[in-house]
Amino acid sequence: MSWLTSKFRALGDRQSWALHPEPSFLAPNSKLSNRDMDPTPPEKRTWKMVNFTTYWISDTFNVASWDQASALLTLGMSAGQALACIFVGNLIISWAITATGTIGARHHVPFPVLNRSSFGFYLSYFSIIGRCILACFWQGIQTATSGECVYQMIRAIWPSFEDFPNHLPSSANITSANLLAYFIYWAFQFPWVLIPTHKLRWLFALKSVLVIICGFSMMIWAFIRAGGAGPIFLQPATLSGSKLAWAWLAGLQSVLGTYSTLSVNIPDFTRMARAPRDQYVQLIVTPISFTIIALQGIVVTSTGYILYGDYYWDPLRLMNNWDNRAATFFAAFAFAVATLGTNIGANSISAANDFTALLPRWFNIRRGQVLCAIIGAWVIIPWEILANFMSGYTVFLGPICAIMVVDYWFIRGQKLDVPALYDPNGKYRSTAGVNWRAVAALVVSIPPNLPGLINAINPSIPVWGGVYPRALISYLQFFLAAVTYFIVCKIFPPLQTFVPETITGEEEYPSTPSDERDEK
Template sequence: MGLFHRKVNHEAPLMVEKPGFSVKLPRQPSTLAPEGTYTNADLDPTLPNQRTWGAVTWWTFWVSAAMDSTAWQTGGSLVGIGLDIKHSLIVVLVGNCLIAVPIILNGAIGSQLRIPFPVAARASFGVYFSYFPIISRMILAWFWFGIQTYNGGSAMTQALRAIWPSYNNIANHLPASAGFTTKDMLSFFIFSVVQLPFFFIGPNKLRWFFMAKCIIVPATALGMMGYLVHASGGGGPLVAQAPTATGSDFSKAWLLSLASVMGNWATLAVNAPDFTRYASSTKAQWMQFPAIPICGLFICLTGIFGASASTTLYGGEALWSPFDILAQWDNRAAVFFCAVGWMVGGIAGNISTNSISAANDLVTLFPRYINITRGQIITALIGGWAMVPWLVLSSALSFLNFMSGYSVIMAPMAAILSVDYWLVKKRAYHVPELYDPRGIYRYEAGFNWRAVVTVIACIAPNLPGLINAVNPDIDVGNISWYYAPGFITGYVPACVLYVALNFFFPHFPTLLAAAVTADDVDTTVEPVQDGSWDGKSAGQDYEMGQIPEQQHHVNY
């Protein structure tokens, strides 16, 4: 629809008014949501002709998702806080293998039931409490959008100074507290303008742009790494370098690095159904398990070797950002093409994993007023500017703190989705009921208190460590070590606690013997709405997994 929709004058059908802005969007039809529910048709289960993601698609998806400047920075920042190449590679491999587990477990919800994350979350969180993980993911998508846009602005600076060297001499009129210079702000603005038109193009029409990224960005990363390693005397001396951190500092750096690597994909561990719903079969999404660590290791490896080589070439601390490295180069052609390569990666990554995701969340929250295009524009304004991404990227340590920090927030949500589907409800979701705000997944007033308790209990212990990471001057004692592993200390305890609560306090209406998918429902037949089921039947009514026919669309 875009920002505007066409108004038709029914009294004179041959006369069509000019497009006009409408704050409220027209209602979209849904095949499963009951009458009177304002929803978004994009949240419906995917149709058979939309299920096209096979093994090759999953590889290209992860190549596209992993290949950007933030992944280079993740690898480079590990060296920047004191790890050597060998330990950095181990951390990257272990972290990506571990985070692949919840991504695949939660991805099964989408590949088997064909529903997106906002709908799947209702089964475990409740109709209204599901807004909490949706909003959390949206905020983090805004942060990531800002980081990618700031990186694009940094690439724009290098591209412009390669064309006009005098661009590098723009005087700064901003105070030091601003976190960036006048030149940085100008580049950030220019890149934002260049990126803006892509929001008005559907993702399917941009597939060739995404495919180009899969070629351009790996070539850029390999080219930069190859030059740096060759210029520094080869890979041998770099591999032989010892870690600069020792003792407890080394242990802390190792754990913080592991948390940051896993935090890089923490959002996908939660909203994996948004992508796996398009899988060509229930088994196709398992191809992610080798794809995630291999693709993640490749791009991080280029950043690790690049940062290590920079210490030999330029002296001083490791240059963990590719844009700091480009700033050292005098070859204007090399600088320009590398900068353009990183800009392509930033735009494609922002659209595929940040702006579209945040826009979908906004559509879920405000279906009357926001569509995908409006959601992307709001994301550009809030994520690009209000989230001040230049402060997050001020140093390698602050970047890693941000990465590990938000992972402890997302981890309990990913855990609840995983164990609810696999252990508590044993993959038996009733998909049509997920679309009914008065159905069995309403729980108590729209909140599953088991999920509420789990989220609070598993996030709270990590808060002191998060506070200390943000402001090291605040002493929180040894509890910061509990926070250090990040995603792990949020995910594992949440799995145990949520399963325990459901074991001792089961919610019988949602415990079914078999799943009911959208394919099992004849949407051409009106559902029974006599309201005779009161939702308080004893547990034995559900032992056979049979939902009373009149249960659909009940009034609680």
């Protein structure tokens, strides 16, 4: 009893929550970094080309990708134009992903550390905090989506679950049945955040096989049951000329706005690459995977109109019409597992790296994922989130990506002093920890797009002509930030941060294998 009492007392002691790992071998002290922020040691660089391939195949299969074409068709495009728009948009994203991913693959450090080279040691916290908040929001949104998958799974096993009594008021915006399904999924997802990041490649490999089977099975079933591809493919575009051009730009923005976060998240995974060339496959896999899942969504939705008399872009709503309970369970399970991988790969790991960079004495990646799972699911209340606001987060991430790409590839000649990234008083400190050149690029690139974002959140607020830049938001932001940063750096080059050759600091790596340290 006394032992249990002492344990409870320890929980109230703030110091008992502090981490006690071996200190970072590059940072001056343990308050600035820990081993999870250090460069990935050689024995954890296990990701090969096949792992990045399965990562993207699995990451693209989710409800958002499935019904992405619906927004483009609503704009007035034909099915072929919508698919072309999705392919081109994701091709653009794949270049940005590979550009930032190569930095992580070469230097084996995560986004929060890499960002210091272009933003300055302390200004990097602006990027870190912004990405962390957005990752927690999206973690909750994806968990809510997966809760709907669990609802369909339970309904397939227990049909009367649809009549589950609701004890929540309408103001809660969720029923008791949906909340129960939501909690079940959250409890299923939680243990996965405890798996070390470098071992998650097995989850993505398993998920890629599952989603390929599910996606093509649904598409083949739709073809056979409906006797063809359905009416959507026969509908011509309702726009032409300049209106079609603006719709294309808006469509590309829709694609870029949904997935541009991946361009700043990917270093958290490419840091584990066996060699930089292993992640170049993203250039091909990313646009092809997103386009295939969009094609599957169009086909199944189109044939669903023939079978059920309505367009069900949300596959989870489509399942309500199925009388095959086994098929419903398998499809819902596939989407649940698919969203699990997407949630961990695109949100949970990112937030965990950010928490670790912000408070390295108190957080490692495992603790960071646990906190993200709690905040995203239970603090944010994801079923009440304003979706239009979340779709506008490229206002901040686009310029961050542009500055990092230009800084590394065109200003520094692809050379970094990795140990200096961990020193607040080192060469990447800049002026009081702030690279004013990055501030200038942010000031130029962000404001022009704010009126369109405000109008998207609340259409009743008049912004007049300010709404039009929103259709160009991603291109305009990236271009303005990139050009501004490039020009300013050429006029006022950060000479004190240049190095003739990359300094890796690998000679300081400890000899003890990392897995053995983890056991300790």
